[in-house]
Amino acid sequence: MIMSKSQKVPVSDNIAENQRYLKEHVGVGVSFDVGFRQIKVLKKDVDIYYLTGLCDTSFIIEIVKKLVEINDFESNHRKVKEIIHNRLVHQQVEEVKTMDEAVDQLLSGLIVIFIDGVKEAFIVDVRHYPGRSPQEPDTEKVVRGSRDGYTENIIENTALTRRRIRDERLRVEITKVGERSKTDIVFMYVQDVADQGLVDLVKQEIENIEIDGISMADKTVEEFLVSQGYNPFPMVRYTERPDVAAAHLLEGHVIILVDTSPSMIITPTTYFHHVQHAEEYRESPAAGTFVRWVRFLGIMASIFLLPIWLMFVMDPTLLPKGLEFIGPTEEGNVPIVAQIILADIGIEFLRMAAIHTPTPLSTAMGLIAAVLIGQIAIDVGLFMPEVILYVSISAIGAFATPSYELGVANKMTRLVLILAVAFYGVKGLVIGCTLYVLFLASRRSLNTPYLWPLIPFDPKGMFQILFRVSVPLTKRRPSIVRPKNNHRQP
Amino acid sequence: MSEEKMEQNQREKPMSLLQKSLVTGFIGGLLWSLLGSLAYYFNFSEVSHASFTLRSFWQNQWTNGFSGEIFSMLIIGVLSILAAYIYYLVLKKREGMLPGILYGVAIWFLFMYFLNPMFSAVPILSEMTMDTIITTVCLHVLYGTFIGYSISFEHKSLEDMKKEREEKSSQNA
Numbered sequence: 237m238i239m240s241k242s243q244k245v246p247v248s249d250n251i252a253e254n255q256r257y258l259k260e261h262v263g264v265g266v267s268f269d270v271g272f273r274q275i276k277v278l279k280k281d282v283d284i285y286y287l288t289g290l291c292d293t294s295f296i297i298e299i300v301k302k303l304v305e306i307n308d309f310e311s312n313h314r315k316v317k318e319i320i321h322n323r324l325v326h327q328q329v330e331e332v333k334t335m336d337e338a339v340d341q342l343l344s345g346l347i348v349i350f351i352d353g354v355k356e357a358f359i360v361d362v363r364h365y366p367g368r369s370p371q372e373p374d375t376e377k378v379v380r381g382s383r384d385g386y387t388e389n390i391i392e393n394t395a396l397t398r399r400r401i402r403d404e405r406l407r408v409e410i411t412k413v414g415e416r417s418k419t420d421i422v423f424m425y426v427q428d429v430a431d432q433g434l435v436d437l438v439k440q441e442i443e444n445i446e447i448d449g450i451s452m453a454d455k456t457v458e459e460f461l462v463s464q465g466y467n468p469f470p471m472v473r474y475t476e477r478p479d480v481a482a483a484h485l486l487e488g489h490v491i492i493l494v495d496t497s498p499s500m501i502i503t504p505t506t507y508f509h510h511v512q513h514a515e516e517y518r519e520s521p522a523a524g525t526f527v528r529w530v531r532f533l534g535i536m537a538s539i540f541l542l543p544i545w546l547m548f549v550m551d552p553t554l555l556p557k558g559l560e561f562i563g564p565t566e567e568g569n570v571p572i573v574a575q576i577i578l579a580d581i582g583i584e585f586l587r588m589a590a591i592h593t594p595t596p597l598s599t600a601m602g603l604i605a606a607v608l609i610g611q612i613a614i615d616v617g618l619f620m621p622e623v624i625l626y627v628s629i630s631a632i633g634a635f636a637t638p639s640y641e642l643g644v645a646n647k648m649t650r651l652v653l654i655l656a657v658a659f660y661g662v663k664g665l666v667i668g669c670t671l672y673v674l675f676l677a678s679r680r681s682l683n684t685p686y687l688w689p690l691i692p693f694d695p696k697g698m699f700q701i702l703f704r705v706s707v708p709l710t711k712r713r714p715s716i717v718r719p720k721n722n723h724r725q726p
Numbered sequence: 727m728s729e730e731k732m733e734q735n736q737r738e739k740p741m742s743l744l745q746k747s748l749v750t751g752f753i754g755g756l757l758w759s760l761l762g763s764l765a766y767y768f769n770f771s772e773v774s775h776a777s778f779t780l781r782s783f784w785q786n787q788w789t790n791g792f793s794g795e796i797f798s799m800l801i802i803g804v805l806s807i808l809a810a811y812i813y814y815l816v817l818k819k820r821e822g823m824l825p826g827i828l829y830g831v832a833i834w835f836l837f838m839y840f841l842n843p844m845f846s847a848v849p850i851l852s853e854m855t856m857d858t859i860i861t862t863v864c865l866h867v868l869y870g871t872f873i874g875y876s877i878s879f880e881h882k883s884l885e886d887m888k889k890e891r892e893e894k895s896s897q898n899a
Contacts, residue, residue, distance in 0.1 A: 663857060666861045669864070670867060674827075678823055695741075
């Protein structure tokens with residue numbers, strides 16, 4: 237039996253033919269998790285194919301029970317198909333005519349029912365995917381407010397979002413990506429708010445993805461979407477919080493959900509989307525603003541503190557009156573630049589180790605790293621105490637960056653700036669910072685300038701970034717997403 | 727409470743391109759002159775904007791200090807409205823960042839080279855340190871980008887919106 241792959245094979249009315257097809261293509265009998273059960277209904281063979289693990293057994297038992305009961309109540313042999321269709325006790329029953337469709341559905345966890353002498357197969361959605369229930373995401377904790385988070389199940393995720401926006405105009409479109417993995421991708425938007433151009437662009441970019449499988453889910457989709465190259469800065473924002481996603485939907489963003497990942501992609505995003513946190517919106521506007529400014533300070537420190545300090549160490553004449561105490565009092569054995577870079581890399585070791593170390597061991601690891609290495613490195617004369625201080629402050633600043641990706645990118649920027657200062661002093665720092673800003677300003681994420689609302693400047697947008705404005709006063713949606721409908725309060 | 731009095735019911739009007747350009751100019755002047763003051767304070771640069779606006783004309787205690795810098799920032803902010811207006815008139819149709827960068831460099835040349843003799847508190851270009859030159863050029867580049875890119879981006883998005891509206895109305899007709 238040789239058939240070209242592009243040809244669509246119809247469901248045969250000979251049940252043995254179908255059996256052979258599935259044996260050959262899906263490996264029934266070879267793969268242990270694909271199986272079938274044959275029953276007789278009105279003297280005809282009926283095969284029920286299933287994929288153990290992805291379907292709910294109790295539903296299948298119920299369906300089989302009803303099908304077998306047909307023999308007790310019905311006698312019209314000519315209407316077997318209609319009778320079986322009627323007796324499939326489930327709200328999602330579909331009829332398919334080709335084997336390809338049937339196989340696709342079977343491998344997604346639905347059951348396929350073939351009837352001898354019938355040229356169609358029935359598909360019943362009895363899927364039950366293994367997964368966890370919604371939990372508060374680790375990276376986006378809040379003191380008050382909802383504690384649910386997205387899970388790995390795309391259906392649950394759409395449901396979690398729908399719970400927050402019951403608008404009839406919320407659109408949830410689904411496509412499949414990946415020749416082999418056939419991963420579901422959903423994109424959501426509010427129809428009369430989101431810019432049609434953006435929706436079309438996202439749709440087109442997703443449909444253009446050609447790959448066998450996207451096991452790394454959201455991250456792979458992101459790489460296809462924004463074609464990042466070697467730019468380390470995150471061009472999309474991720475969230476695992478349904479409330480954050482819903483807030484962005486109402487602002488006119490398009491949200492992309494990828495099956496098997498709890499991280500939603502928010503598009504389009506700018507630099508300043510990465511420095512906000514749900515926490516700020518759970519506090520009063522003044523407190524939220526305060527938190528935000530402190531966070532900005534932390535982020536600035538994570539980029540600029542070390543290069544600037546290094547510059548003052550290298551050239552103390554730059555220090556204005558009253559600040560002369562900055563800089564080490566004694567010369568160390570190792571050049572300061574080397575100390576800074578070593579300490580910075582040391583903290584990076586620590587961070588990586590902390591991710592892989594099991595929790596019971598991490599306390600011990602923290603103790604060794606902090607107390608032993610830190611103190612002894614100073615005693616031995618490898619590090620100056622001041623180096624440890626400033627490196628620690630900038631490391632904590634990086635941890636205070638709400639977006640993990642942005643934190644890492646800033647860390648890389650800092651390293652480049654440190655090297656620039658080490659080689660060229662003031663000139664290196666100034667030119668480095670200028671190039672940093674120009675680089676960010678020249679980036680675009682889905683046609684959106686990355687540094688908006690700073691460059692290009694938008695007074696209202698900038699005001700909203702600098703101050704956490706109270707919700708009743710937020711009357712317009714941000715202009716950067718080009719919303720169709722500007723007013724938040726109809 | 728009557729409806730009009732509730733603050734959330736007041737609708738604000740969107741700014742026109744000209745208004746937005748002028749606001750951008752003012753804020754841009756404040757922002758980058760603030761950075762200029764910082765660079766002056768940390769001795770990156772021998773001159774600050776206050777050397778141009780104040781110290782060349784008055785040599786007082788206050789012009790050298792903190793209040794001088796603040797006062798000069800306001801002056802620069804106002805002057806910068808003019809710079810934004812000129813950009814709005816001449817260059818708003820140019821897309822991208824490069825025109826802005828060049829505009830900043832042009833302003834730098836104008837004040838540092840051509841108008842230099844007017845300012846007694848500013849040393850002539852050949853006597854400035856390399857640090858000063860690079861710092862001031864970079865500040866002007868960023869300032870020019872800020873003004874230029876903002877105005878041309880806003881101009882372009884307004885044009886796009888107009889085009890979209892026209893397309894829509896032609897479709898309806």
